[in-house]
Amino acid sequence: MAPEVLLAILGMAVASYLCRAGGYWAMGFVPITPRLRAVLDAVPIAVMAAILAPIATTAGPAEAAGLVVALAAMRLAGNDLVAVIGGVAAVALVRAVAA
Amino acid sequence: MTVSFTRHGLRHGMRRSWPLAVGSFAYGIGFGAMADQAGLAWSEAVAMSALVYAGAAQIVALGIWSDPIPLLAVWLGVFAVNARYVLLGATLRPWLAGLAAHRSYATLGLISDGTWAMALRERTAGRDDAAFLVGSGLALWVAWVSSTGVGHALGAVVGEPRRLGLDFLLPAFCAVMAVALWRGRRDAAPVLAGAGAAALVAHLAAGPWHVVAGVLAGGAIAAVRAPNGSGTHGA
Numbered sequence: 059m060a061p062e063v064l065l066a067i068l069g070m071a072v073a074s075y076l077c078r079a080g081g082y083w084a085m086g087f088v089p090i091t092p093r094l095r096a097v098l099d100a101v102p103i104a105v106m107a108a109i110l111a112p113i114a115t116t117a118g119p120a121e122a123a124g125l126v127v128a129l130a131a132m133r134l135a136g137n138d139l140v141a142v143i144g145g146v147a148a149v150a151l152v153r154a155v156a157a
Numbered sequence: 158m159t160v161s162f163t164r165h166g167l168r169h170g171m172r173r174s175w176p177l178a179v180g181s182f183a184y185g186i187g188f189g190a191m192a193d194q195a196g197l198a199w200s201e202a203v204a205m206s207a208l209v210y211a212g213a214a215q216i217v218a219l220g221i222w223s224d225p226i227p228l229l230a231v232w233l234g235v236f237a238v239n240a241r242y243v244l245l246g247a248t249l250r251p252w253l254a255g256l257a258a259h260r261s262y263a264t265l266g267l268i269s270d271g272t273w274a275m276a277l278r279e280r281t282a283g284r285d286d287a288a289f290l291v292g293s294g295l296a297l298w299v300a301w302v303s304s305t306g307v308g309h310a311l312g313a314v315v316g317e318p319r320r321l322g323l324d325f326l327l328p329a330f331c332a333v334m335a336v337a338l339w340r341g342r343r344d345a346a347p348v349l350a351g352a353g354a355a356a357l358v359a360h361l362a363a364g365p366w367h368v369v370a371g372v373l374a375g376g377a378i379a380a381v382r383a384p385n386g387s388g389t390h391g392a
Contacts, residue, residue, distance in 0.1 A: 108371020
C-alpha cells in the first residue's frame with residue numbers, strides 16, 4: 059500500500075472516530091444548541107448536493123437519464139439499492155442506444 | 158448509575174441486526190466496485206472499510222480521490238458526511254455514561270445509523286444491555302468489510318465499466334442518499350446553497366474544492382435559519 063494512501067485512510071479513520079465519539083464526549087460538559095444541531099443535521103445532504111451539482115450541470119443524455127431514474131425510483135420504491143441499480147442501468151441503456 | 162454490558166447482550170445484538178447486515182453487505186459490494194473504479198487496490202479498499210467504517214463518507218472520499226490524493230479535502234469530506242454521528246453519540250450519553258470509559262469509547266467506534274436506532278428501541282423496551290451496540294456494530298462491520306473485498310474483486314473482472322454504466326454508481330449513490338436524507342422543506346435551503354456554491358466553485362477551480370464550498374454554504378444557511386436558543390441573533 060502506498061504511504062500516501064495509508065496516510066489518507068488513517069486520517070479518514072481518525073475523522074470518522076472523532077465524529078462518533080465527539081458528540082458523546084462533548085455532552086459531558088456542553089449542551090448541543092439548536093443552532094449546532096441544525097448545522098449537523100443539514101451538512102450531510104449539502105455534501106451530496108455539492109457532489110451532484112457539477113455532475114448534473116455537465117451531464118450528457120445518459121447521465122441525465124440515470125439521475126432522473128435513480129431519484130424517481132428512490133421516491134417511489136424507497137429502496138436505495140433498487141434505485142442505484144435502476145440509475146446505472148438507465149445510463150448503460152442510453153449509452154448502448156446512442157452508440 | 159450502572160448499566161449492564163454482557164456477552165448475552167453482545168450475542169443478542171448480533172442476532173437482531175442480521176437484516177441490517179444483509180443491507181450493509183449489498184451496499185459494500187457497490188462500494189468495493191466503486192473503489193476499483195477510483196483506482197484503489199484491493200487491500201486499500203478493504204483497509205479503508207475496516208478502519209473508516211462509514212459508507213457514505215467513504216463514497217464521498219472516492220468522489221474526490223485523485224492523484225495526488227487531496228488529503229485535506231478527503232478528511233474534511235469525511236467529517237462533513239459523518240457530522241450526524243456527533244448527534245447520535247450525544248444521544249447515547251445518558252446510557253453509556255454508566256460504563257467504564259474504555260468500554261463506552263470502544264462502543265462508540267462501532268455505531269452506525271441503523272444499529273443506533275435499533276439499540277435505542279431495545280433500550281426503550283427495557284433492555285438496557287449496552288453490549289447490544291457492540292454486537293450489532295460488529296455484525297455490520299464484518300458484512301461491510303467482507304463485501305468491500307467481494308465488490309472490488311467483481312469490479313476488477315467486469316471489464317469496460319463505462320459500457321455497463323458503472324462509472325455512474327457513485328453519482329447514483331449520492332443522489333439516492335440525498336433523497337434518503339431529505340427531511341422536507343427545511344432541507345431545501347441547505348441543498349440549494351450547497352449545490353449552487355459547488356457548481357460555481359467547480360466552474361472556477363478543478364479538484365475537490367466544490368465539495369468544501371458546498372458544505373460551508375449549506376452549513377451556513379442552516380445556522381442562519383436555525384431556531385434561536387444559542388444566544389446569537391437569527392430568525
